[in-house]
Amino acid sequence: MRRAVVFPAGNIPGVWGLAPSPPLQPRAPWAKLGRMNNLAHLHRQIANSRDALIALTQDLIRIPTLNPPGENYHAICDYLDQRLSNSGFDTELVRAVGAPGDCEKYPRWNIVARRDGARPGECVHFNSHTDVVDVGLGWTRDPFGGELCDGKIYGRGACDMKGGLAASIIAAECFIAAFPYYQGAIEISGTADEESGGYGGVAYLAKQGYFNPDRVQHVIIPEPLNKDRVCLGHRGGWWAEIETFGEIAHGSMPFLGDCAVRHMGAVINAFETTLFPVMAKRRTDMPVVPEGARHSTMNINSIHGGQAENLADSTALPSHCVPDSCRIVIDRRFLVEEPLDQVRGEVRSILDTLTTTRPDFEYDLRELNHVLPSMTDREAPVARTVAGAIEQVLGKPAQFVASPGTYDQKHIDRIGKLKNCIAYGPGILELAHKPDEWIGVDDMMDSVTVMALSLVALLAPDQT
Ligand SMILES: [Zn+2]
Secondary structure (H helix, E strand, C coil): CCCCCCCCCCCCCCCCCCCCCCCCCCHHHHHHCHHHHHHHHHHHHHHHHHHHHHHHHHHHHHHCEEECCCCCCCHHHHHHHHHHHHCCEEEEEEEECCCCCCCCCCEEEEEEEEEECEEEEEEEEEECCCEEEECCCCCCCCCCCEECCEEEEEEECHHHHHHHHHHHHHHHHHHHCCCCCCCCEEEEEECHHHHHHHHHHHHHHHHHCCCCCCCCEEEEEECCCCCEEEEEECCCCEEEEEEEEECEEECCCCCHCCCCHHHHHHHHHHHHHHHHHHHHHHECCCCCCCCCEEEEEEEEEEEEEEECCCCCCCCCCCCEEECCCEEEEEEECCCCCCCHHHHHHHHHHHHHHHHHHCCCCCEEEEEEEEEEEEEECCCCCCHHHHHHHHHHHHHCCCEEEECCCCCCCHHHCCCCCCCCCEEEECCCHHCCCCCCCCHHHHHHHHHHHHHHHHHHHCHHCCCC
């Protein structure tokens, strides 16, 4: 526990940048506040928070939390610690000691902040990752400048997902100001390493019990899935390395050796003729977007065979050898309808068939990682609540979607055993990881309202 700030009743500090909360009153004081009063107060708070939302998003973008290698995780946790402590949250900084990548130079820091309400009740947790991916080429703006131009804030991580993190903080602060007597608790976490699997972030926290259903009942992950969509989950992933073997010989007499690259060619050919057509015919009932990802897919991530290229001396000529090893990494994304054993078995059986049909074919298959699909029921309380708030704010039904790639929901589901979890946040999905990434301030404001109304529905239902 880094800090435990407990504010006695009647001494709730003013929400950062917003009007101070009214003092606690004895005996069901919320009964005195009418629905319109509370809700009108909430909408006023949100309307007045636009500048604070922009400033917070800019501040977060200006802390370059690049992953890899995992830079400035402590700095961003420190910033969030100060911000959320000022808003009355108890905060804890948690280092994922021993997680992949955790070291003295790049420690994997996370923050969990909690603000208990006036009465017992359920806990709503907003989880955002604080890491951002490599900047890459093609930028016309400062990737860590947080520049505001024509209603858009630019920077690496603007939409994925510092804008979502900022929106959830502002939503919580506005809700607390307007509904100070809410029940249950609000938690906000900023976690490391989502972009590299989340093992030093949500997975670590889930193992420590932070997503235990006894502690947390609803989780919203403000990933940039667009402000009008509720994302229920994601497809699964299976990553493996396949190696074929040959025998080295002089390149002028390849018949004296055995070419591992040709063996791999046979593997890829078998994928083309037998696996890809079967996968393309499978279509999931998961509402995955974009449409192409409703089918099973497999990417061949890399191929390496024969001599390593000598990058340090690009004018050097290769010596003449038959390659004795060839490796590929496959990235197989699978559907909730496909059992993992079937996914593995299909690839294994292609390789085993080749050992019987192709002379001297030998292979090795090494699994690198797997993630099972995760899918929250669209009738789950958090999904229904956020969808209702979207319809209220945007005047049209929410779209239920699933993500082609995985995100931290997998750890909350599998390790935390918490099923009532969705992704909902502002930002255009297709801008994630791109040059000149941006987030629209109006979109963030709409999402703030959706998140705040969701908090009203879940934590102050008797005050509406
Ligand atoms: Zn993300």
